[in-house]
Amino acid sequence: MVADPVVHVLRAENIVRSFVNGAGVEVRALDGFSFSAEGPQTVAIVGPSGCGKSTFLRLVAGLDEPQAGTVVYDGTATATPSPDRGLVFQDAALFPWLTVYDNIAFGLRARGAFNRERGLVDEYIALMGLAGFERSYPHQLSGGMASRTGLARMFIGNPGLILLDEPLSALDAFTRMGIQDEIVRMQQRERSLIVLVTHDIEEAVYLADRVVIMSARPGHVIGEVGIDLSRPRDRIAEAFVAKRREVMAVLGSTGALGRHDEPILSGQG
Amino acid sequence: MEEKLTDGEPRGAATAVRSSRRAPGPRLPQVREVLLMLLPPVAMVAALSLHEALPNIYPDDYVPVTYAPFLVICLAAYGACFVVACFVPRFRKRFGHYSGLLTVAFLVLEVLDIATLKTGYLRLPFMPSPDKVFYSVTSNVPELLNDFYSSMLLLFTGIVIGAVTGMVSGVLIGWSRICNYWFAPFMKIIGPVPSAAWLPVVMVVFPTSHAASVFLIALAVWFPLTLMVSSSIRSTDKRLIESARVLGASEPYVMFHVAIPAALPSVFTGMFMGLSSSFGALIVAEMLGVKAGLGWYITWASSWAEFAKVYSTVAIFIVIFFTLIELLFKVRDHVMKWQEGTVRW
Numbered sequence: 270m271v272a273d274p275v276v277h278v279l280r281a282e283n284i285v286r287s288f289v290n291g292a293g294v295e296v297r298a299l300d301g302f303s304f305s306a307e308g309p310q311t312v313a314i315v316g317p318s319g320c321g322k323s324t325f326l327r328l329v330a331g332l333d334e335p336q337a338g339t340v341v342y343d344g345t346a347t348a349t350p351s352p353d354r355g356l357v358f359q360d361a362a363l364f365p366w367l368t369v370y371d372n373i374a375f376g377l378r379a380r381g382a383f384n385r386e387r388g389l390v391d392e393y394i395a396l397m398g399l400a401g402f403e404r405s406y407p408h409q410l411s412g413g414m415a416s417r418t419g420l421a422r423m424f425i426g427n428p429g430l431i432l433l434d435e436p437l438s439a440l441d442a443f444t445r446m447g448i449q450d451e452i453v454r455m456q457q458r459e460r461s462l463i464v465l466v467t468h469d470i471e472e473a474v475y476l477a478d479r480v481v482i483m484s485a486r487p488g489h490v491i492g493e494v495g496i497d498l499s500r501p502r503d504r505i506a507e508a509f510v511a512k513r514r515e516v517m518a519v520l521g522s523t524g525a526l527g528r529h530d531e532p533i534l535s536g537q538g
Numbered sequence: 539m540e541e542k543l544t545d546g547e548p549r550g551a552a553t554a555v556r557s558s559r560r561a562p563g564p565r566l567p568q569v570r571e572v573l574l575m576l577l578p579p580v581a582m583v584a585a586l587s588l589h590e591a592l593p594n595i596y597p598d599d600y601v602p603v604t605y606a607p608f609l610v611i612c613l614a615a616y617g618a619c620f621v622v623a624c625f626v627p628r629f630r631k632r633f634g635h636y637s638g639l640l641t642v643a644f645l646v647l648e649v650l651d652i653a654t655l656k657t658g659y660l661r662l663p664f665m666p667s668p669d670k671v672f673y674s675v676t677s678n679v680p681e682l683l684n685d686f687y688s689s690m691l692l693l694f695t696g697i698v699i700g701a702v703t704g705m706v707s708g709v710l711i712g713w714s715r716i717c718n719y720w721f722a723p724f725m726k727i728i729g730p731v732p733s734a735a736w737l738p739v740v741m742v743v744f745p746t747s748h749a750a751s752v753f754l755i756a757l758a759v760w761f762p763l764t765l766m767v768s769s770s771i772r773s774t775d776k777r778l779i780e781s782a783r784v785l786g787a788s789e790p791y792v793m794f795h796v797a798i799p800a801a802l803p804s805v806f807t808g809m810f811m812g813l814s815s816s817f818g819a820l821i822v823a824e825m826l827g828v829k830a831g832l833g834w835y836i837t838w839a840s841s842w843a844e845f846a847k848v849y850s851t852v853a854i855f856i857v858i859f860f861t862l863i864e865l866l867f868k869v870r871d872h873v874m875k876w877q878e879g880t881v882r883w
Contacts, residue, residue, distance in 0.1 A: 332780050352786035362777040366799045366876045376785035379795070406876045426785065 696755025708767025
């Protein structure tokens with residue numbers, strides 16, 4: 270595949286987004302959050318529960334609007350969803366009435382491109398290791414296969430920006446490692462910009478070129494660790510473990526790790 | 539709880555392996571199964587012998603014509619099924635399941651025969667003998683067919699109109715905030731009023747009693763369908779809608795390809811409730827409004843104290859309603875094969 274000539278740029282400045290919780294109290298999910306990323310690379314955002322990571326992804330995806338600040342992708346504000354900004358939810362959110370094939374073809378059909386590009390469906394089914402499962406319904410799939418289907422459904426639109434909202438957190442460790450390698454491979458193939466939100470520090474260090482660390486609510490950036498390790502990465506190499514330790518240190522320095530007993534904002538990762 | 543499967547293995551495949559191990563191939567019936575399946579014909583033969591052996595004493599000079607042929611036909615039909623069941627294990631399982639019920643049914647029928655025709659313990663005109671009830675059908679086929687046609691025409695016109703309008707209004711009330719504001723209260727006020735209460739009003743408002751009856755039946759289907767579909771669309775999983783929007787789907791596309799398929803289980807629940815109340819509406823309309831159809835025939839027969847006709851027509855209604863509901867279930871099972879562990883009513 271030819272490298273994408275366009276360098277994608279995502280810039281978010283001083284975002285404020287608050288919600289009213291069940292008790293009628295206003296809770297700030299994001300407060301003065303700024304973030305930028307560009308080019309084909311993977312940026313991971315880690316932080317404690319309720320720090321507004323998922324809220325940020327929803328803003329970038331165009332599913333939500335900030336109360337203050339701007340989110341700009343390739344020069345335009347992300348006010349509405351676009352197939353150029355792909356999003357994968359935690360448990361894939363597959364359409365239960367569609368087969369694996371039809372789930373993956375959903376975007377093509379919705380954009381009226383199915384007749385022109387139907388060959389892509391089989392291509393991505395093969396790429397994500399889903400061959401033989403085309404006619405299965407989501408309830409017949411294991412967690413790993415459902416996750417692959419969700420990723421294929423997003424990758425097939427060839428988005429320049431890929432937003433992953435804890436896509437693998439419901440999987441067991443072995444399945445997760447397999448799909449992490451799949452994501453690395455797809456990123457190198459499609460040359461897209463990936464923003465990954467995760468709880469899992471090892472996952473962040475394994476996948477990302479940069480790890481951005483957020484504070485507990487109200488969320489803002491408290492640090493960043495560059496991961497300049499070559500791929501494929503060795504999860505138990507000295508350098509890999511050192512990077513994990515570095516991320517942990519930034520998280521721990523603000524007391525972010527010791528506050529899990531706090532009630533989290535419902536619906537916000 | 540289902541056993542944990544390794545990644546990459548769909549649950550369907552595992553179940554297929556397991557069940558094929560259980561049933562290695564067609565096998566012949568066991569003795570116990572055969573004995574169980576022979577119980578209903580024993581009951582039929584017993585009923586037939588008692589009917590032939592005992593004298594007919596009530597009413598005087600009554601000559602039964604249909605009861606014995608009915609039993610013989612049942613016996614022949616059962617025999618045919620029995621032969622098939624011996625060689626087709628899947629059919630045998632379902633067929634054998636009904637042995638007990640069929641046996642008791644034929645015994646009850648013979649008890650009725652003895653209580654009426656053979657002893658006169660149950661008196662006419664309210665308790666006709668089974669023979670008289672069957673005869674009221676066989677002697678009256680053209681008229682019953684005519685009324686059957688008239689009833690079904692009414693019922694289906696109403697159901698189709700009710701289902702189409704119910705789907706449209708359910709989707710609109712569920713999807714659009716404006717439609718919800720203006721039409722949901724209307725639906726909630728009109729819906730729960732039973733058909734019988736509407737009857738005097740619609741008879742005046744509509745130009746013909748046929749149109750009024752169609753309206754009543756359509757209303758009976760429309761309300762539960764609208765309610766189920768609109769509430770289901772309003773509570774569609776938000777992540778499915780957002781996933782679709784992120785994949786580039788327009789609002790109408792999301793409505794037709796996400797919200798409506800997600801509401802399908804409720805569509806069938808609504809249709810089930812709607813069908814049930816449409817039957818009630820049909821009977822009310824025919825007994826009090828239109829001058830045709832099986833419901834009207836029941837009223838007419840009972841006014842002449844012809845209770846054999848009343849009972850046989852009620853039985854025909856039971857068969858019709860049962861068949862329609864079963865048909866709906868079959869359609870649902872086919873359409874909803876994507877759903878895990880289909881819910882049974």
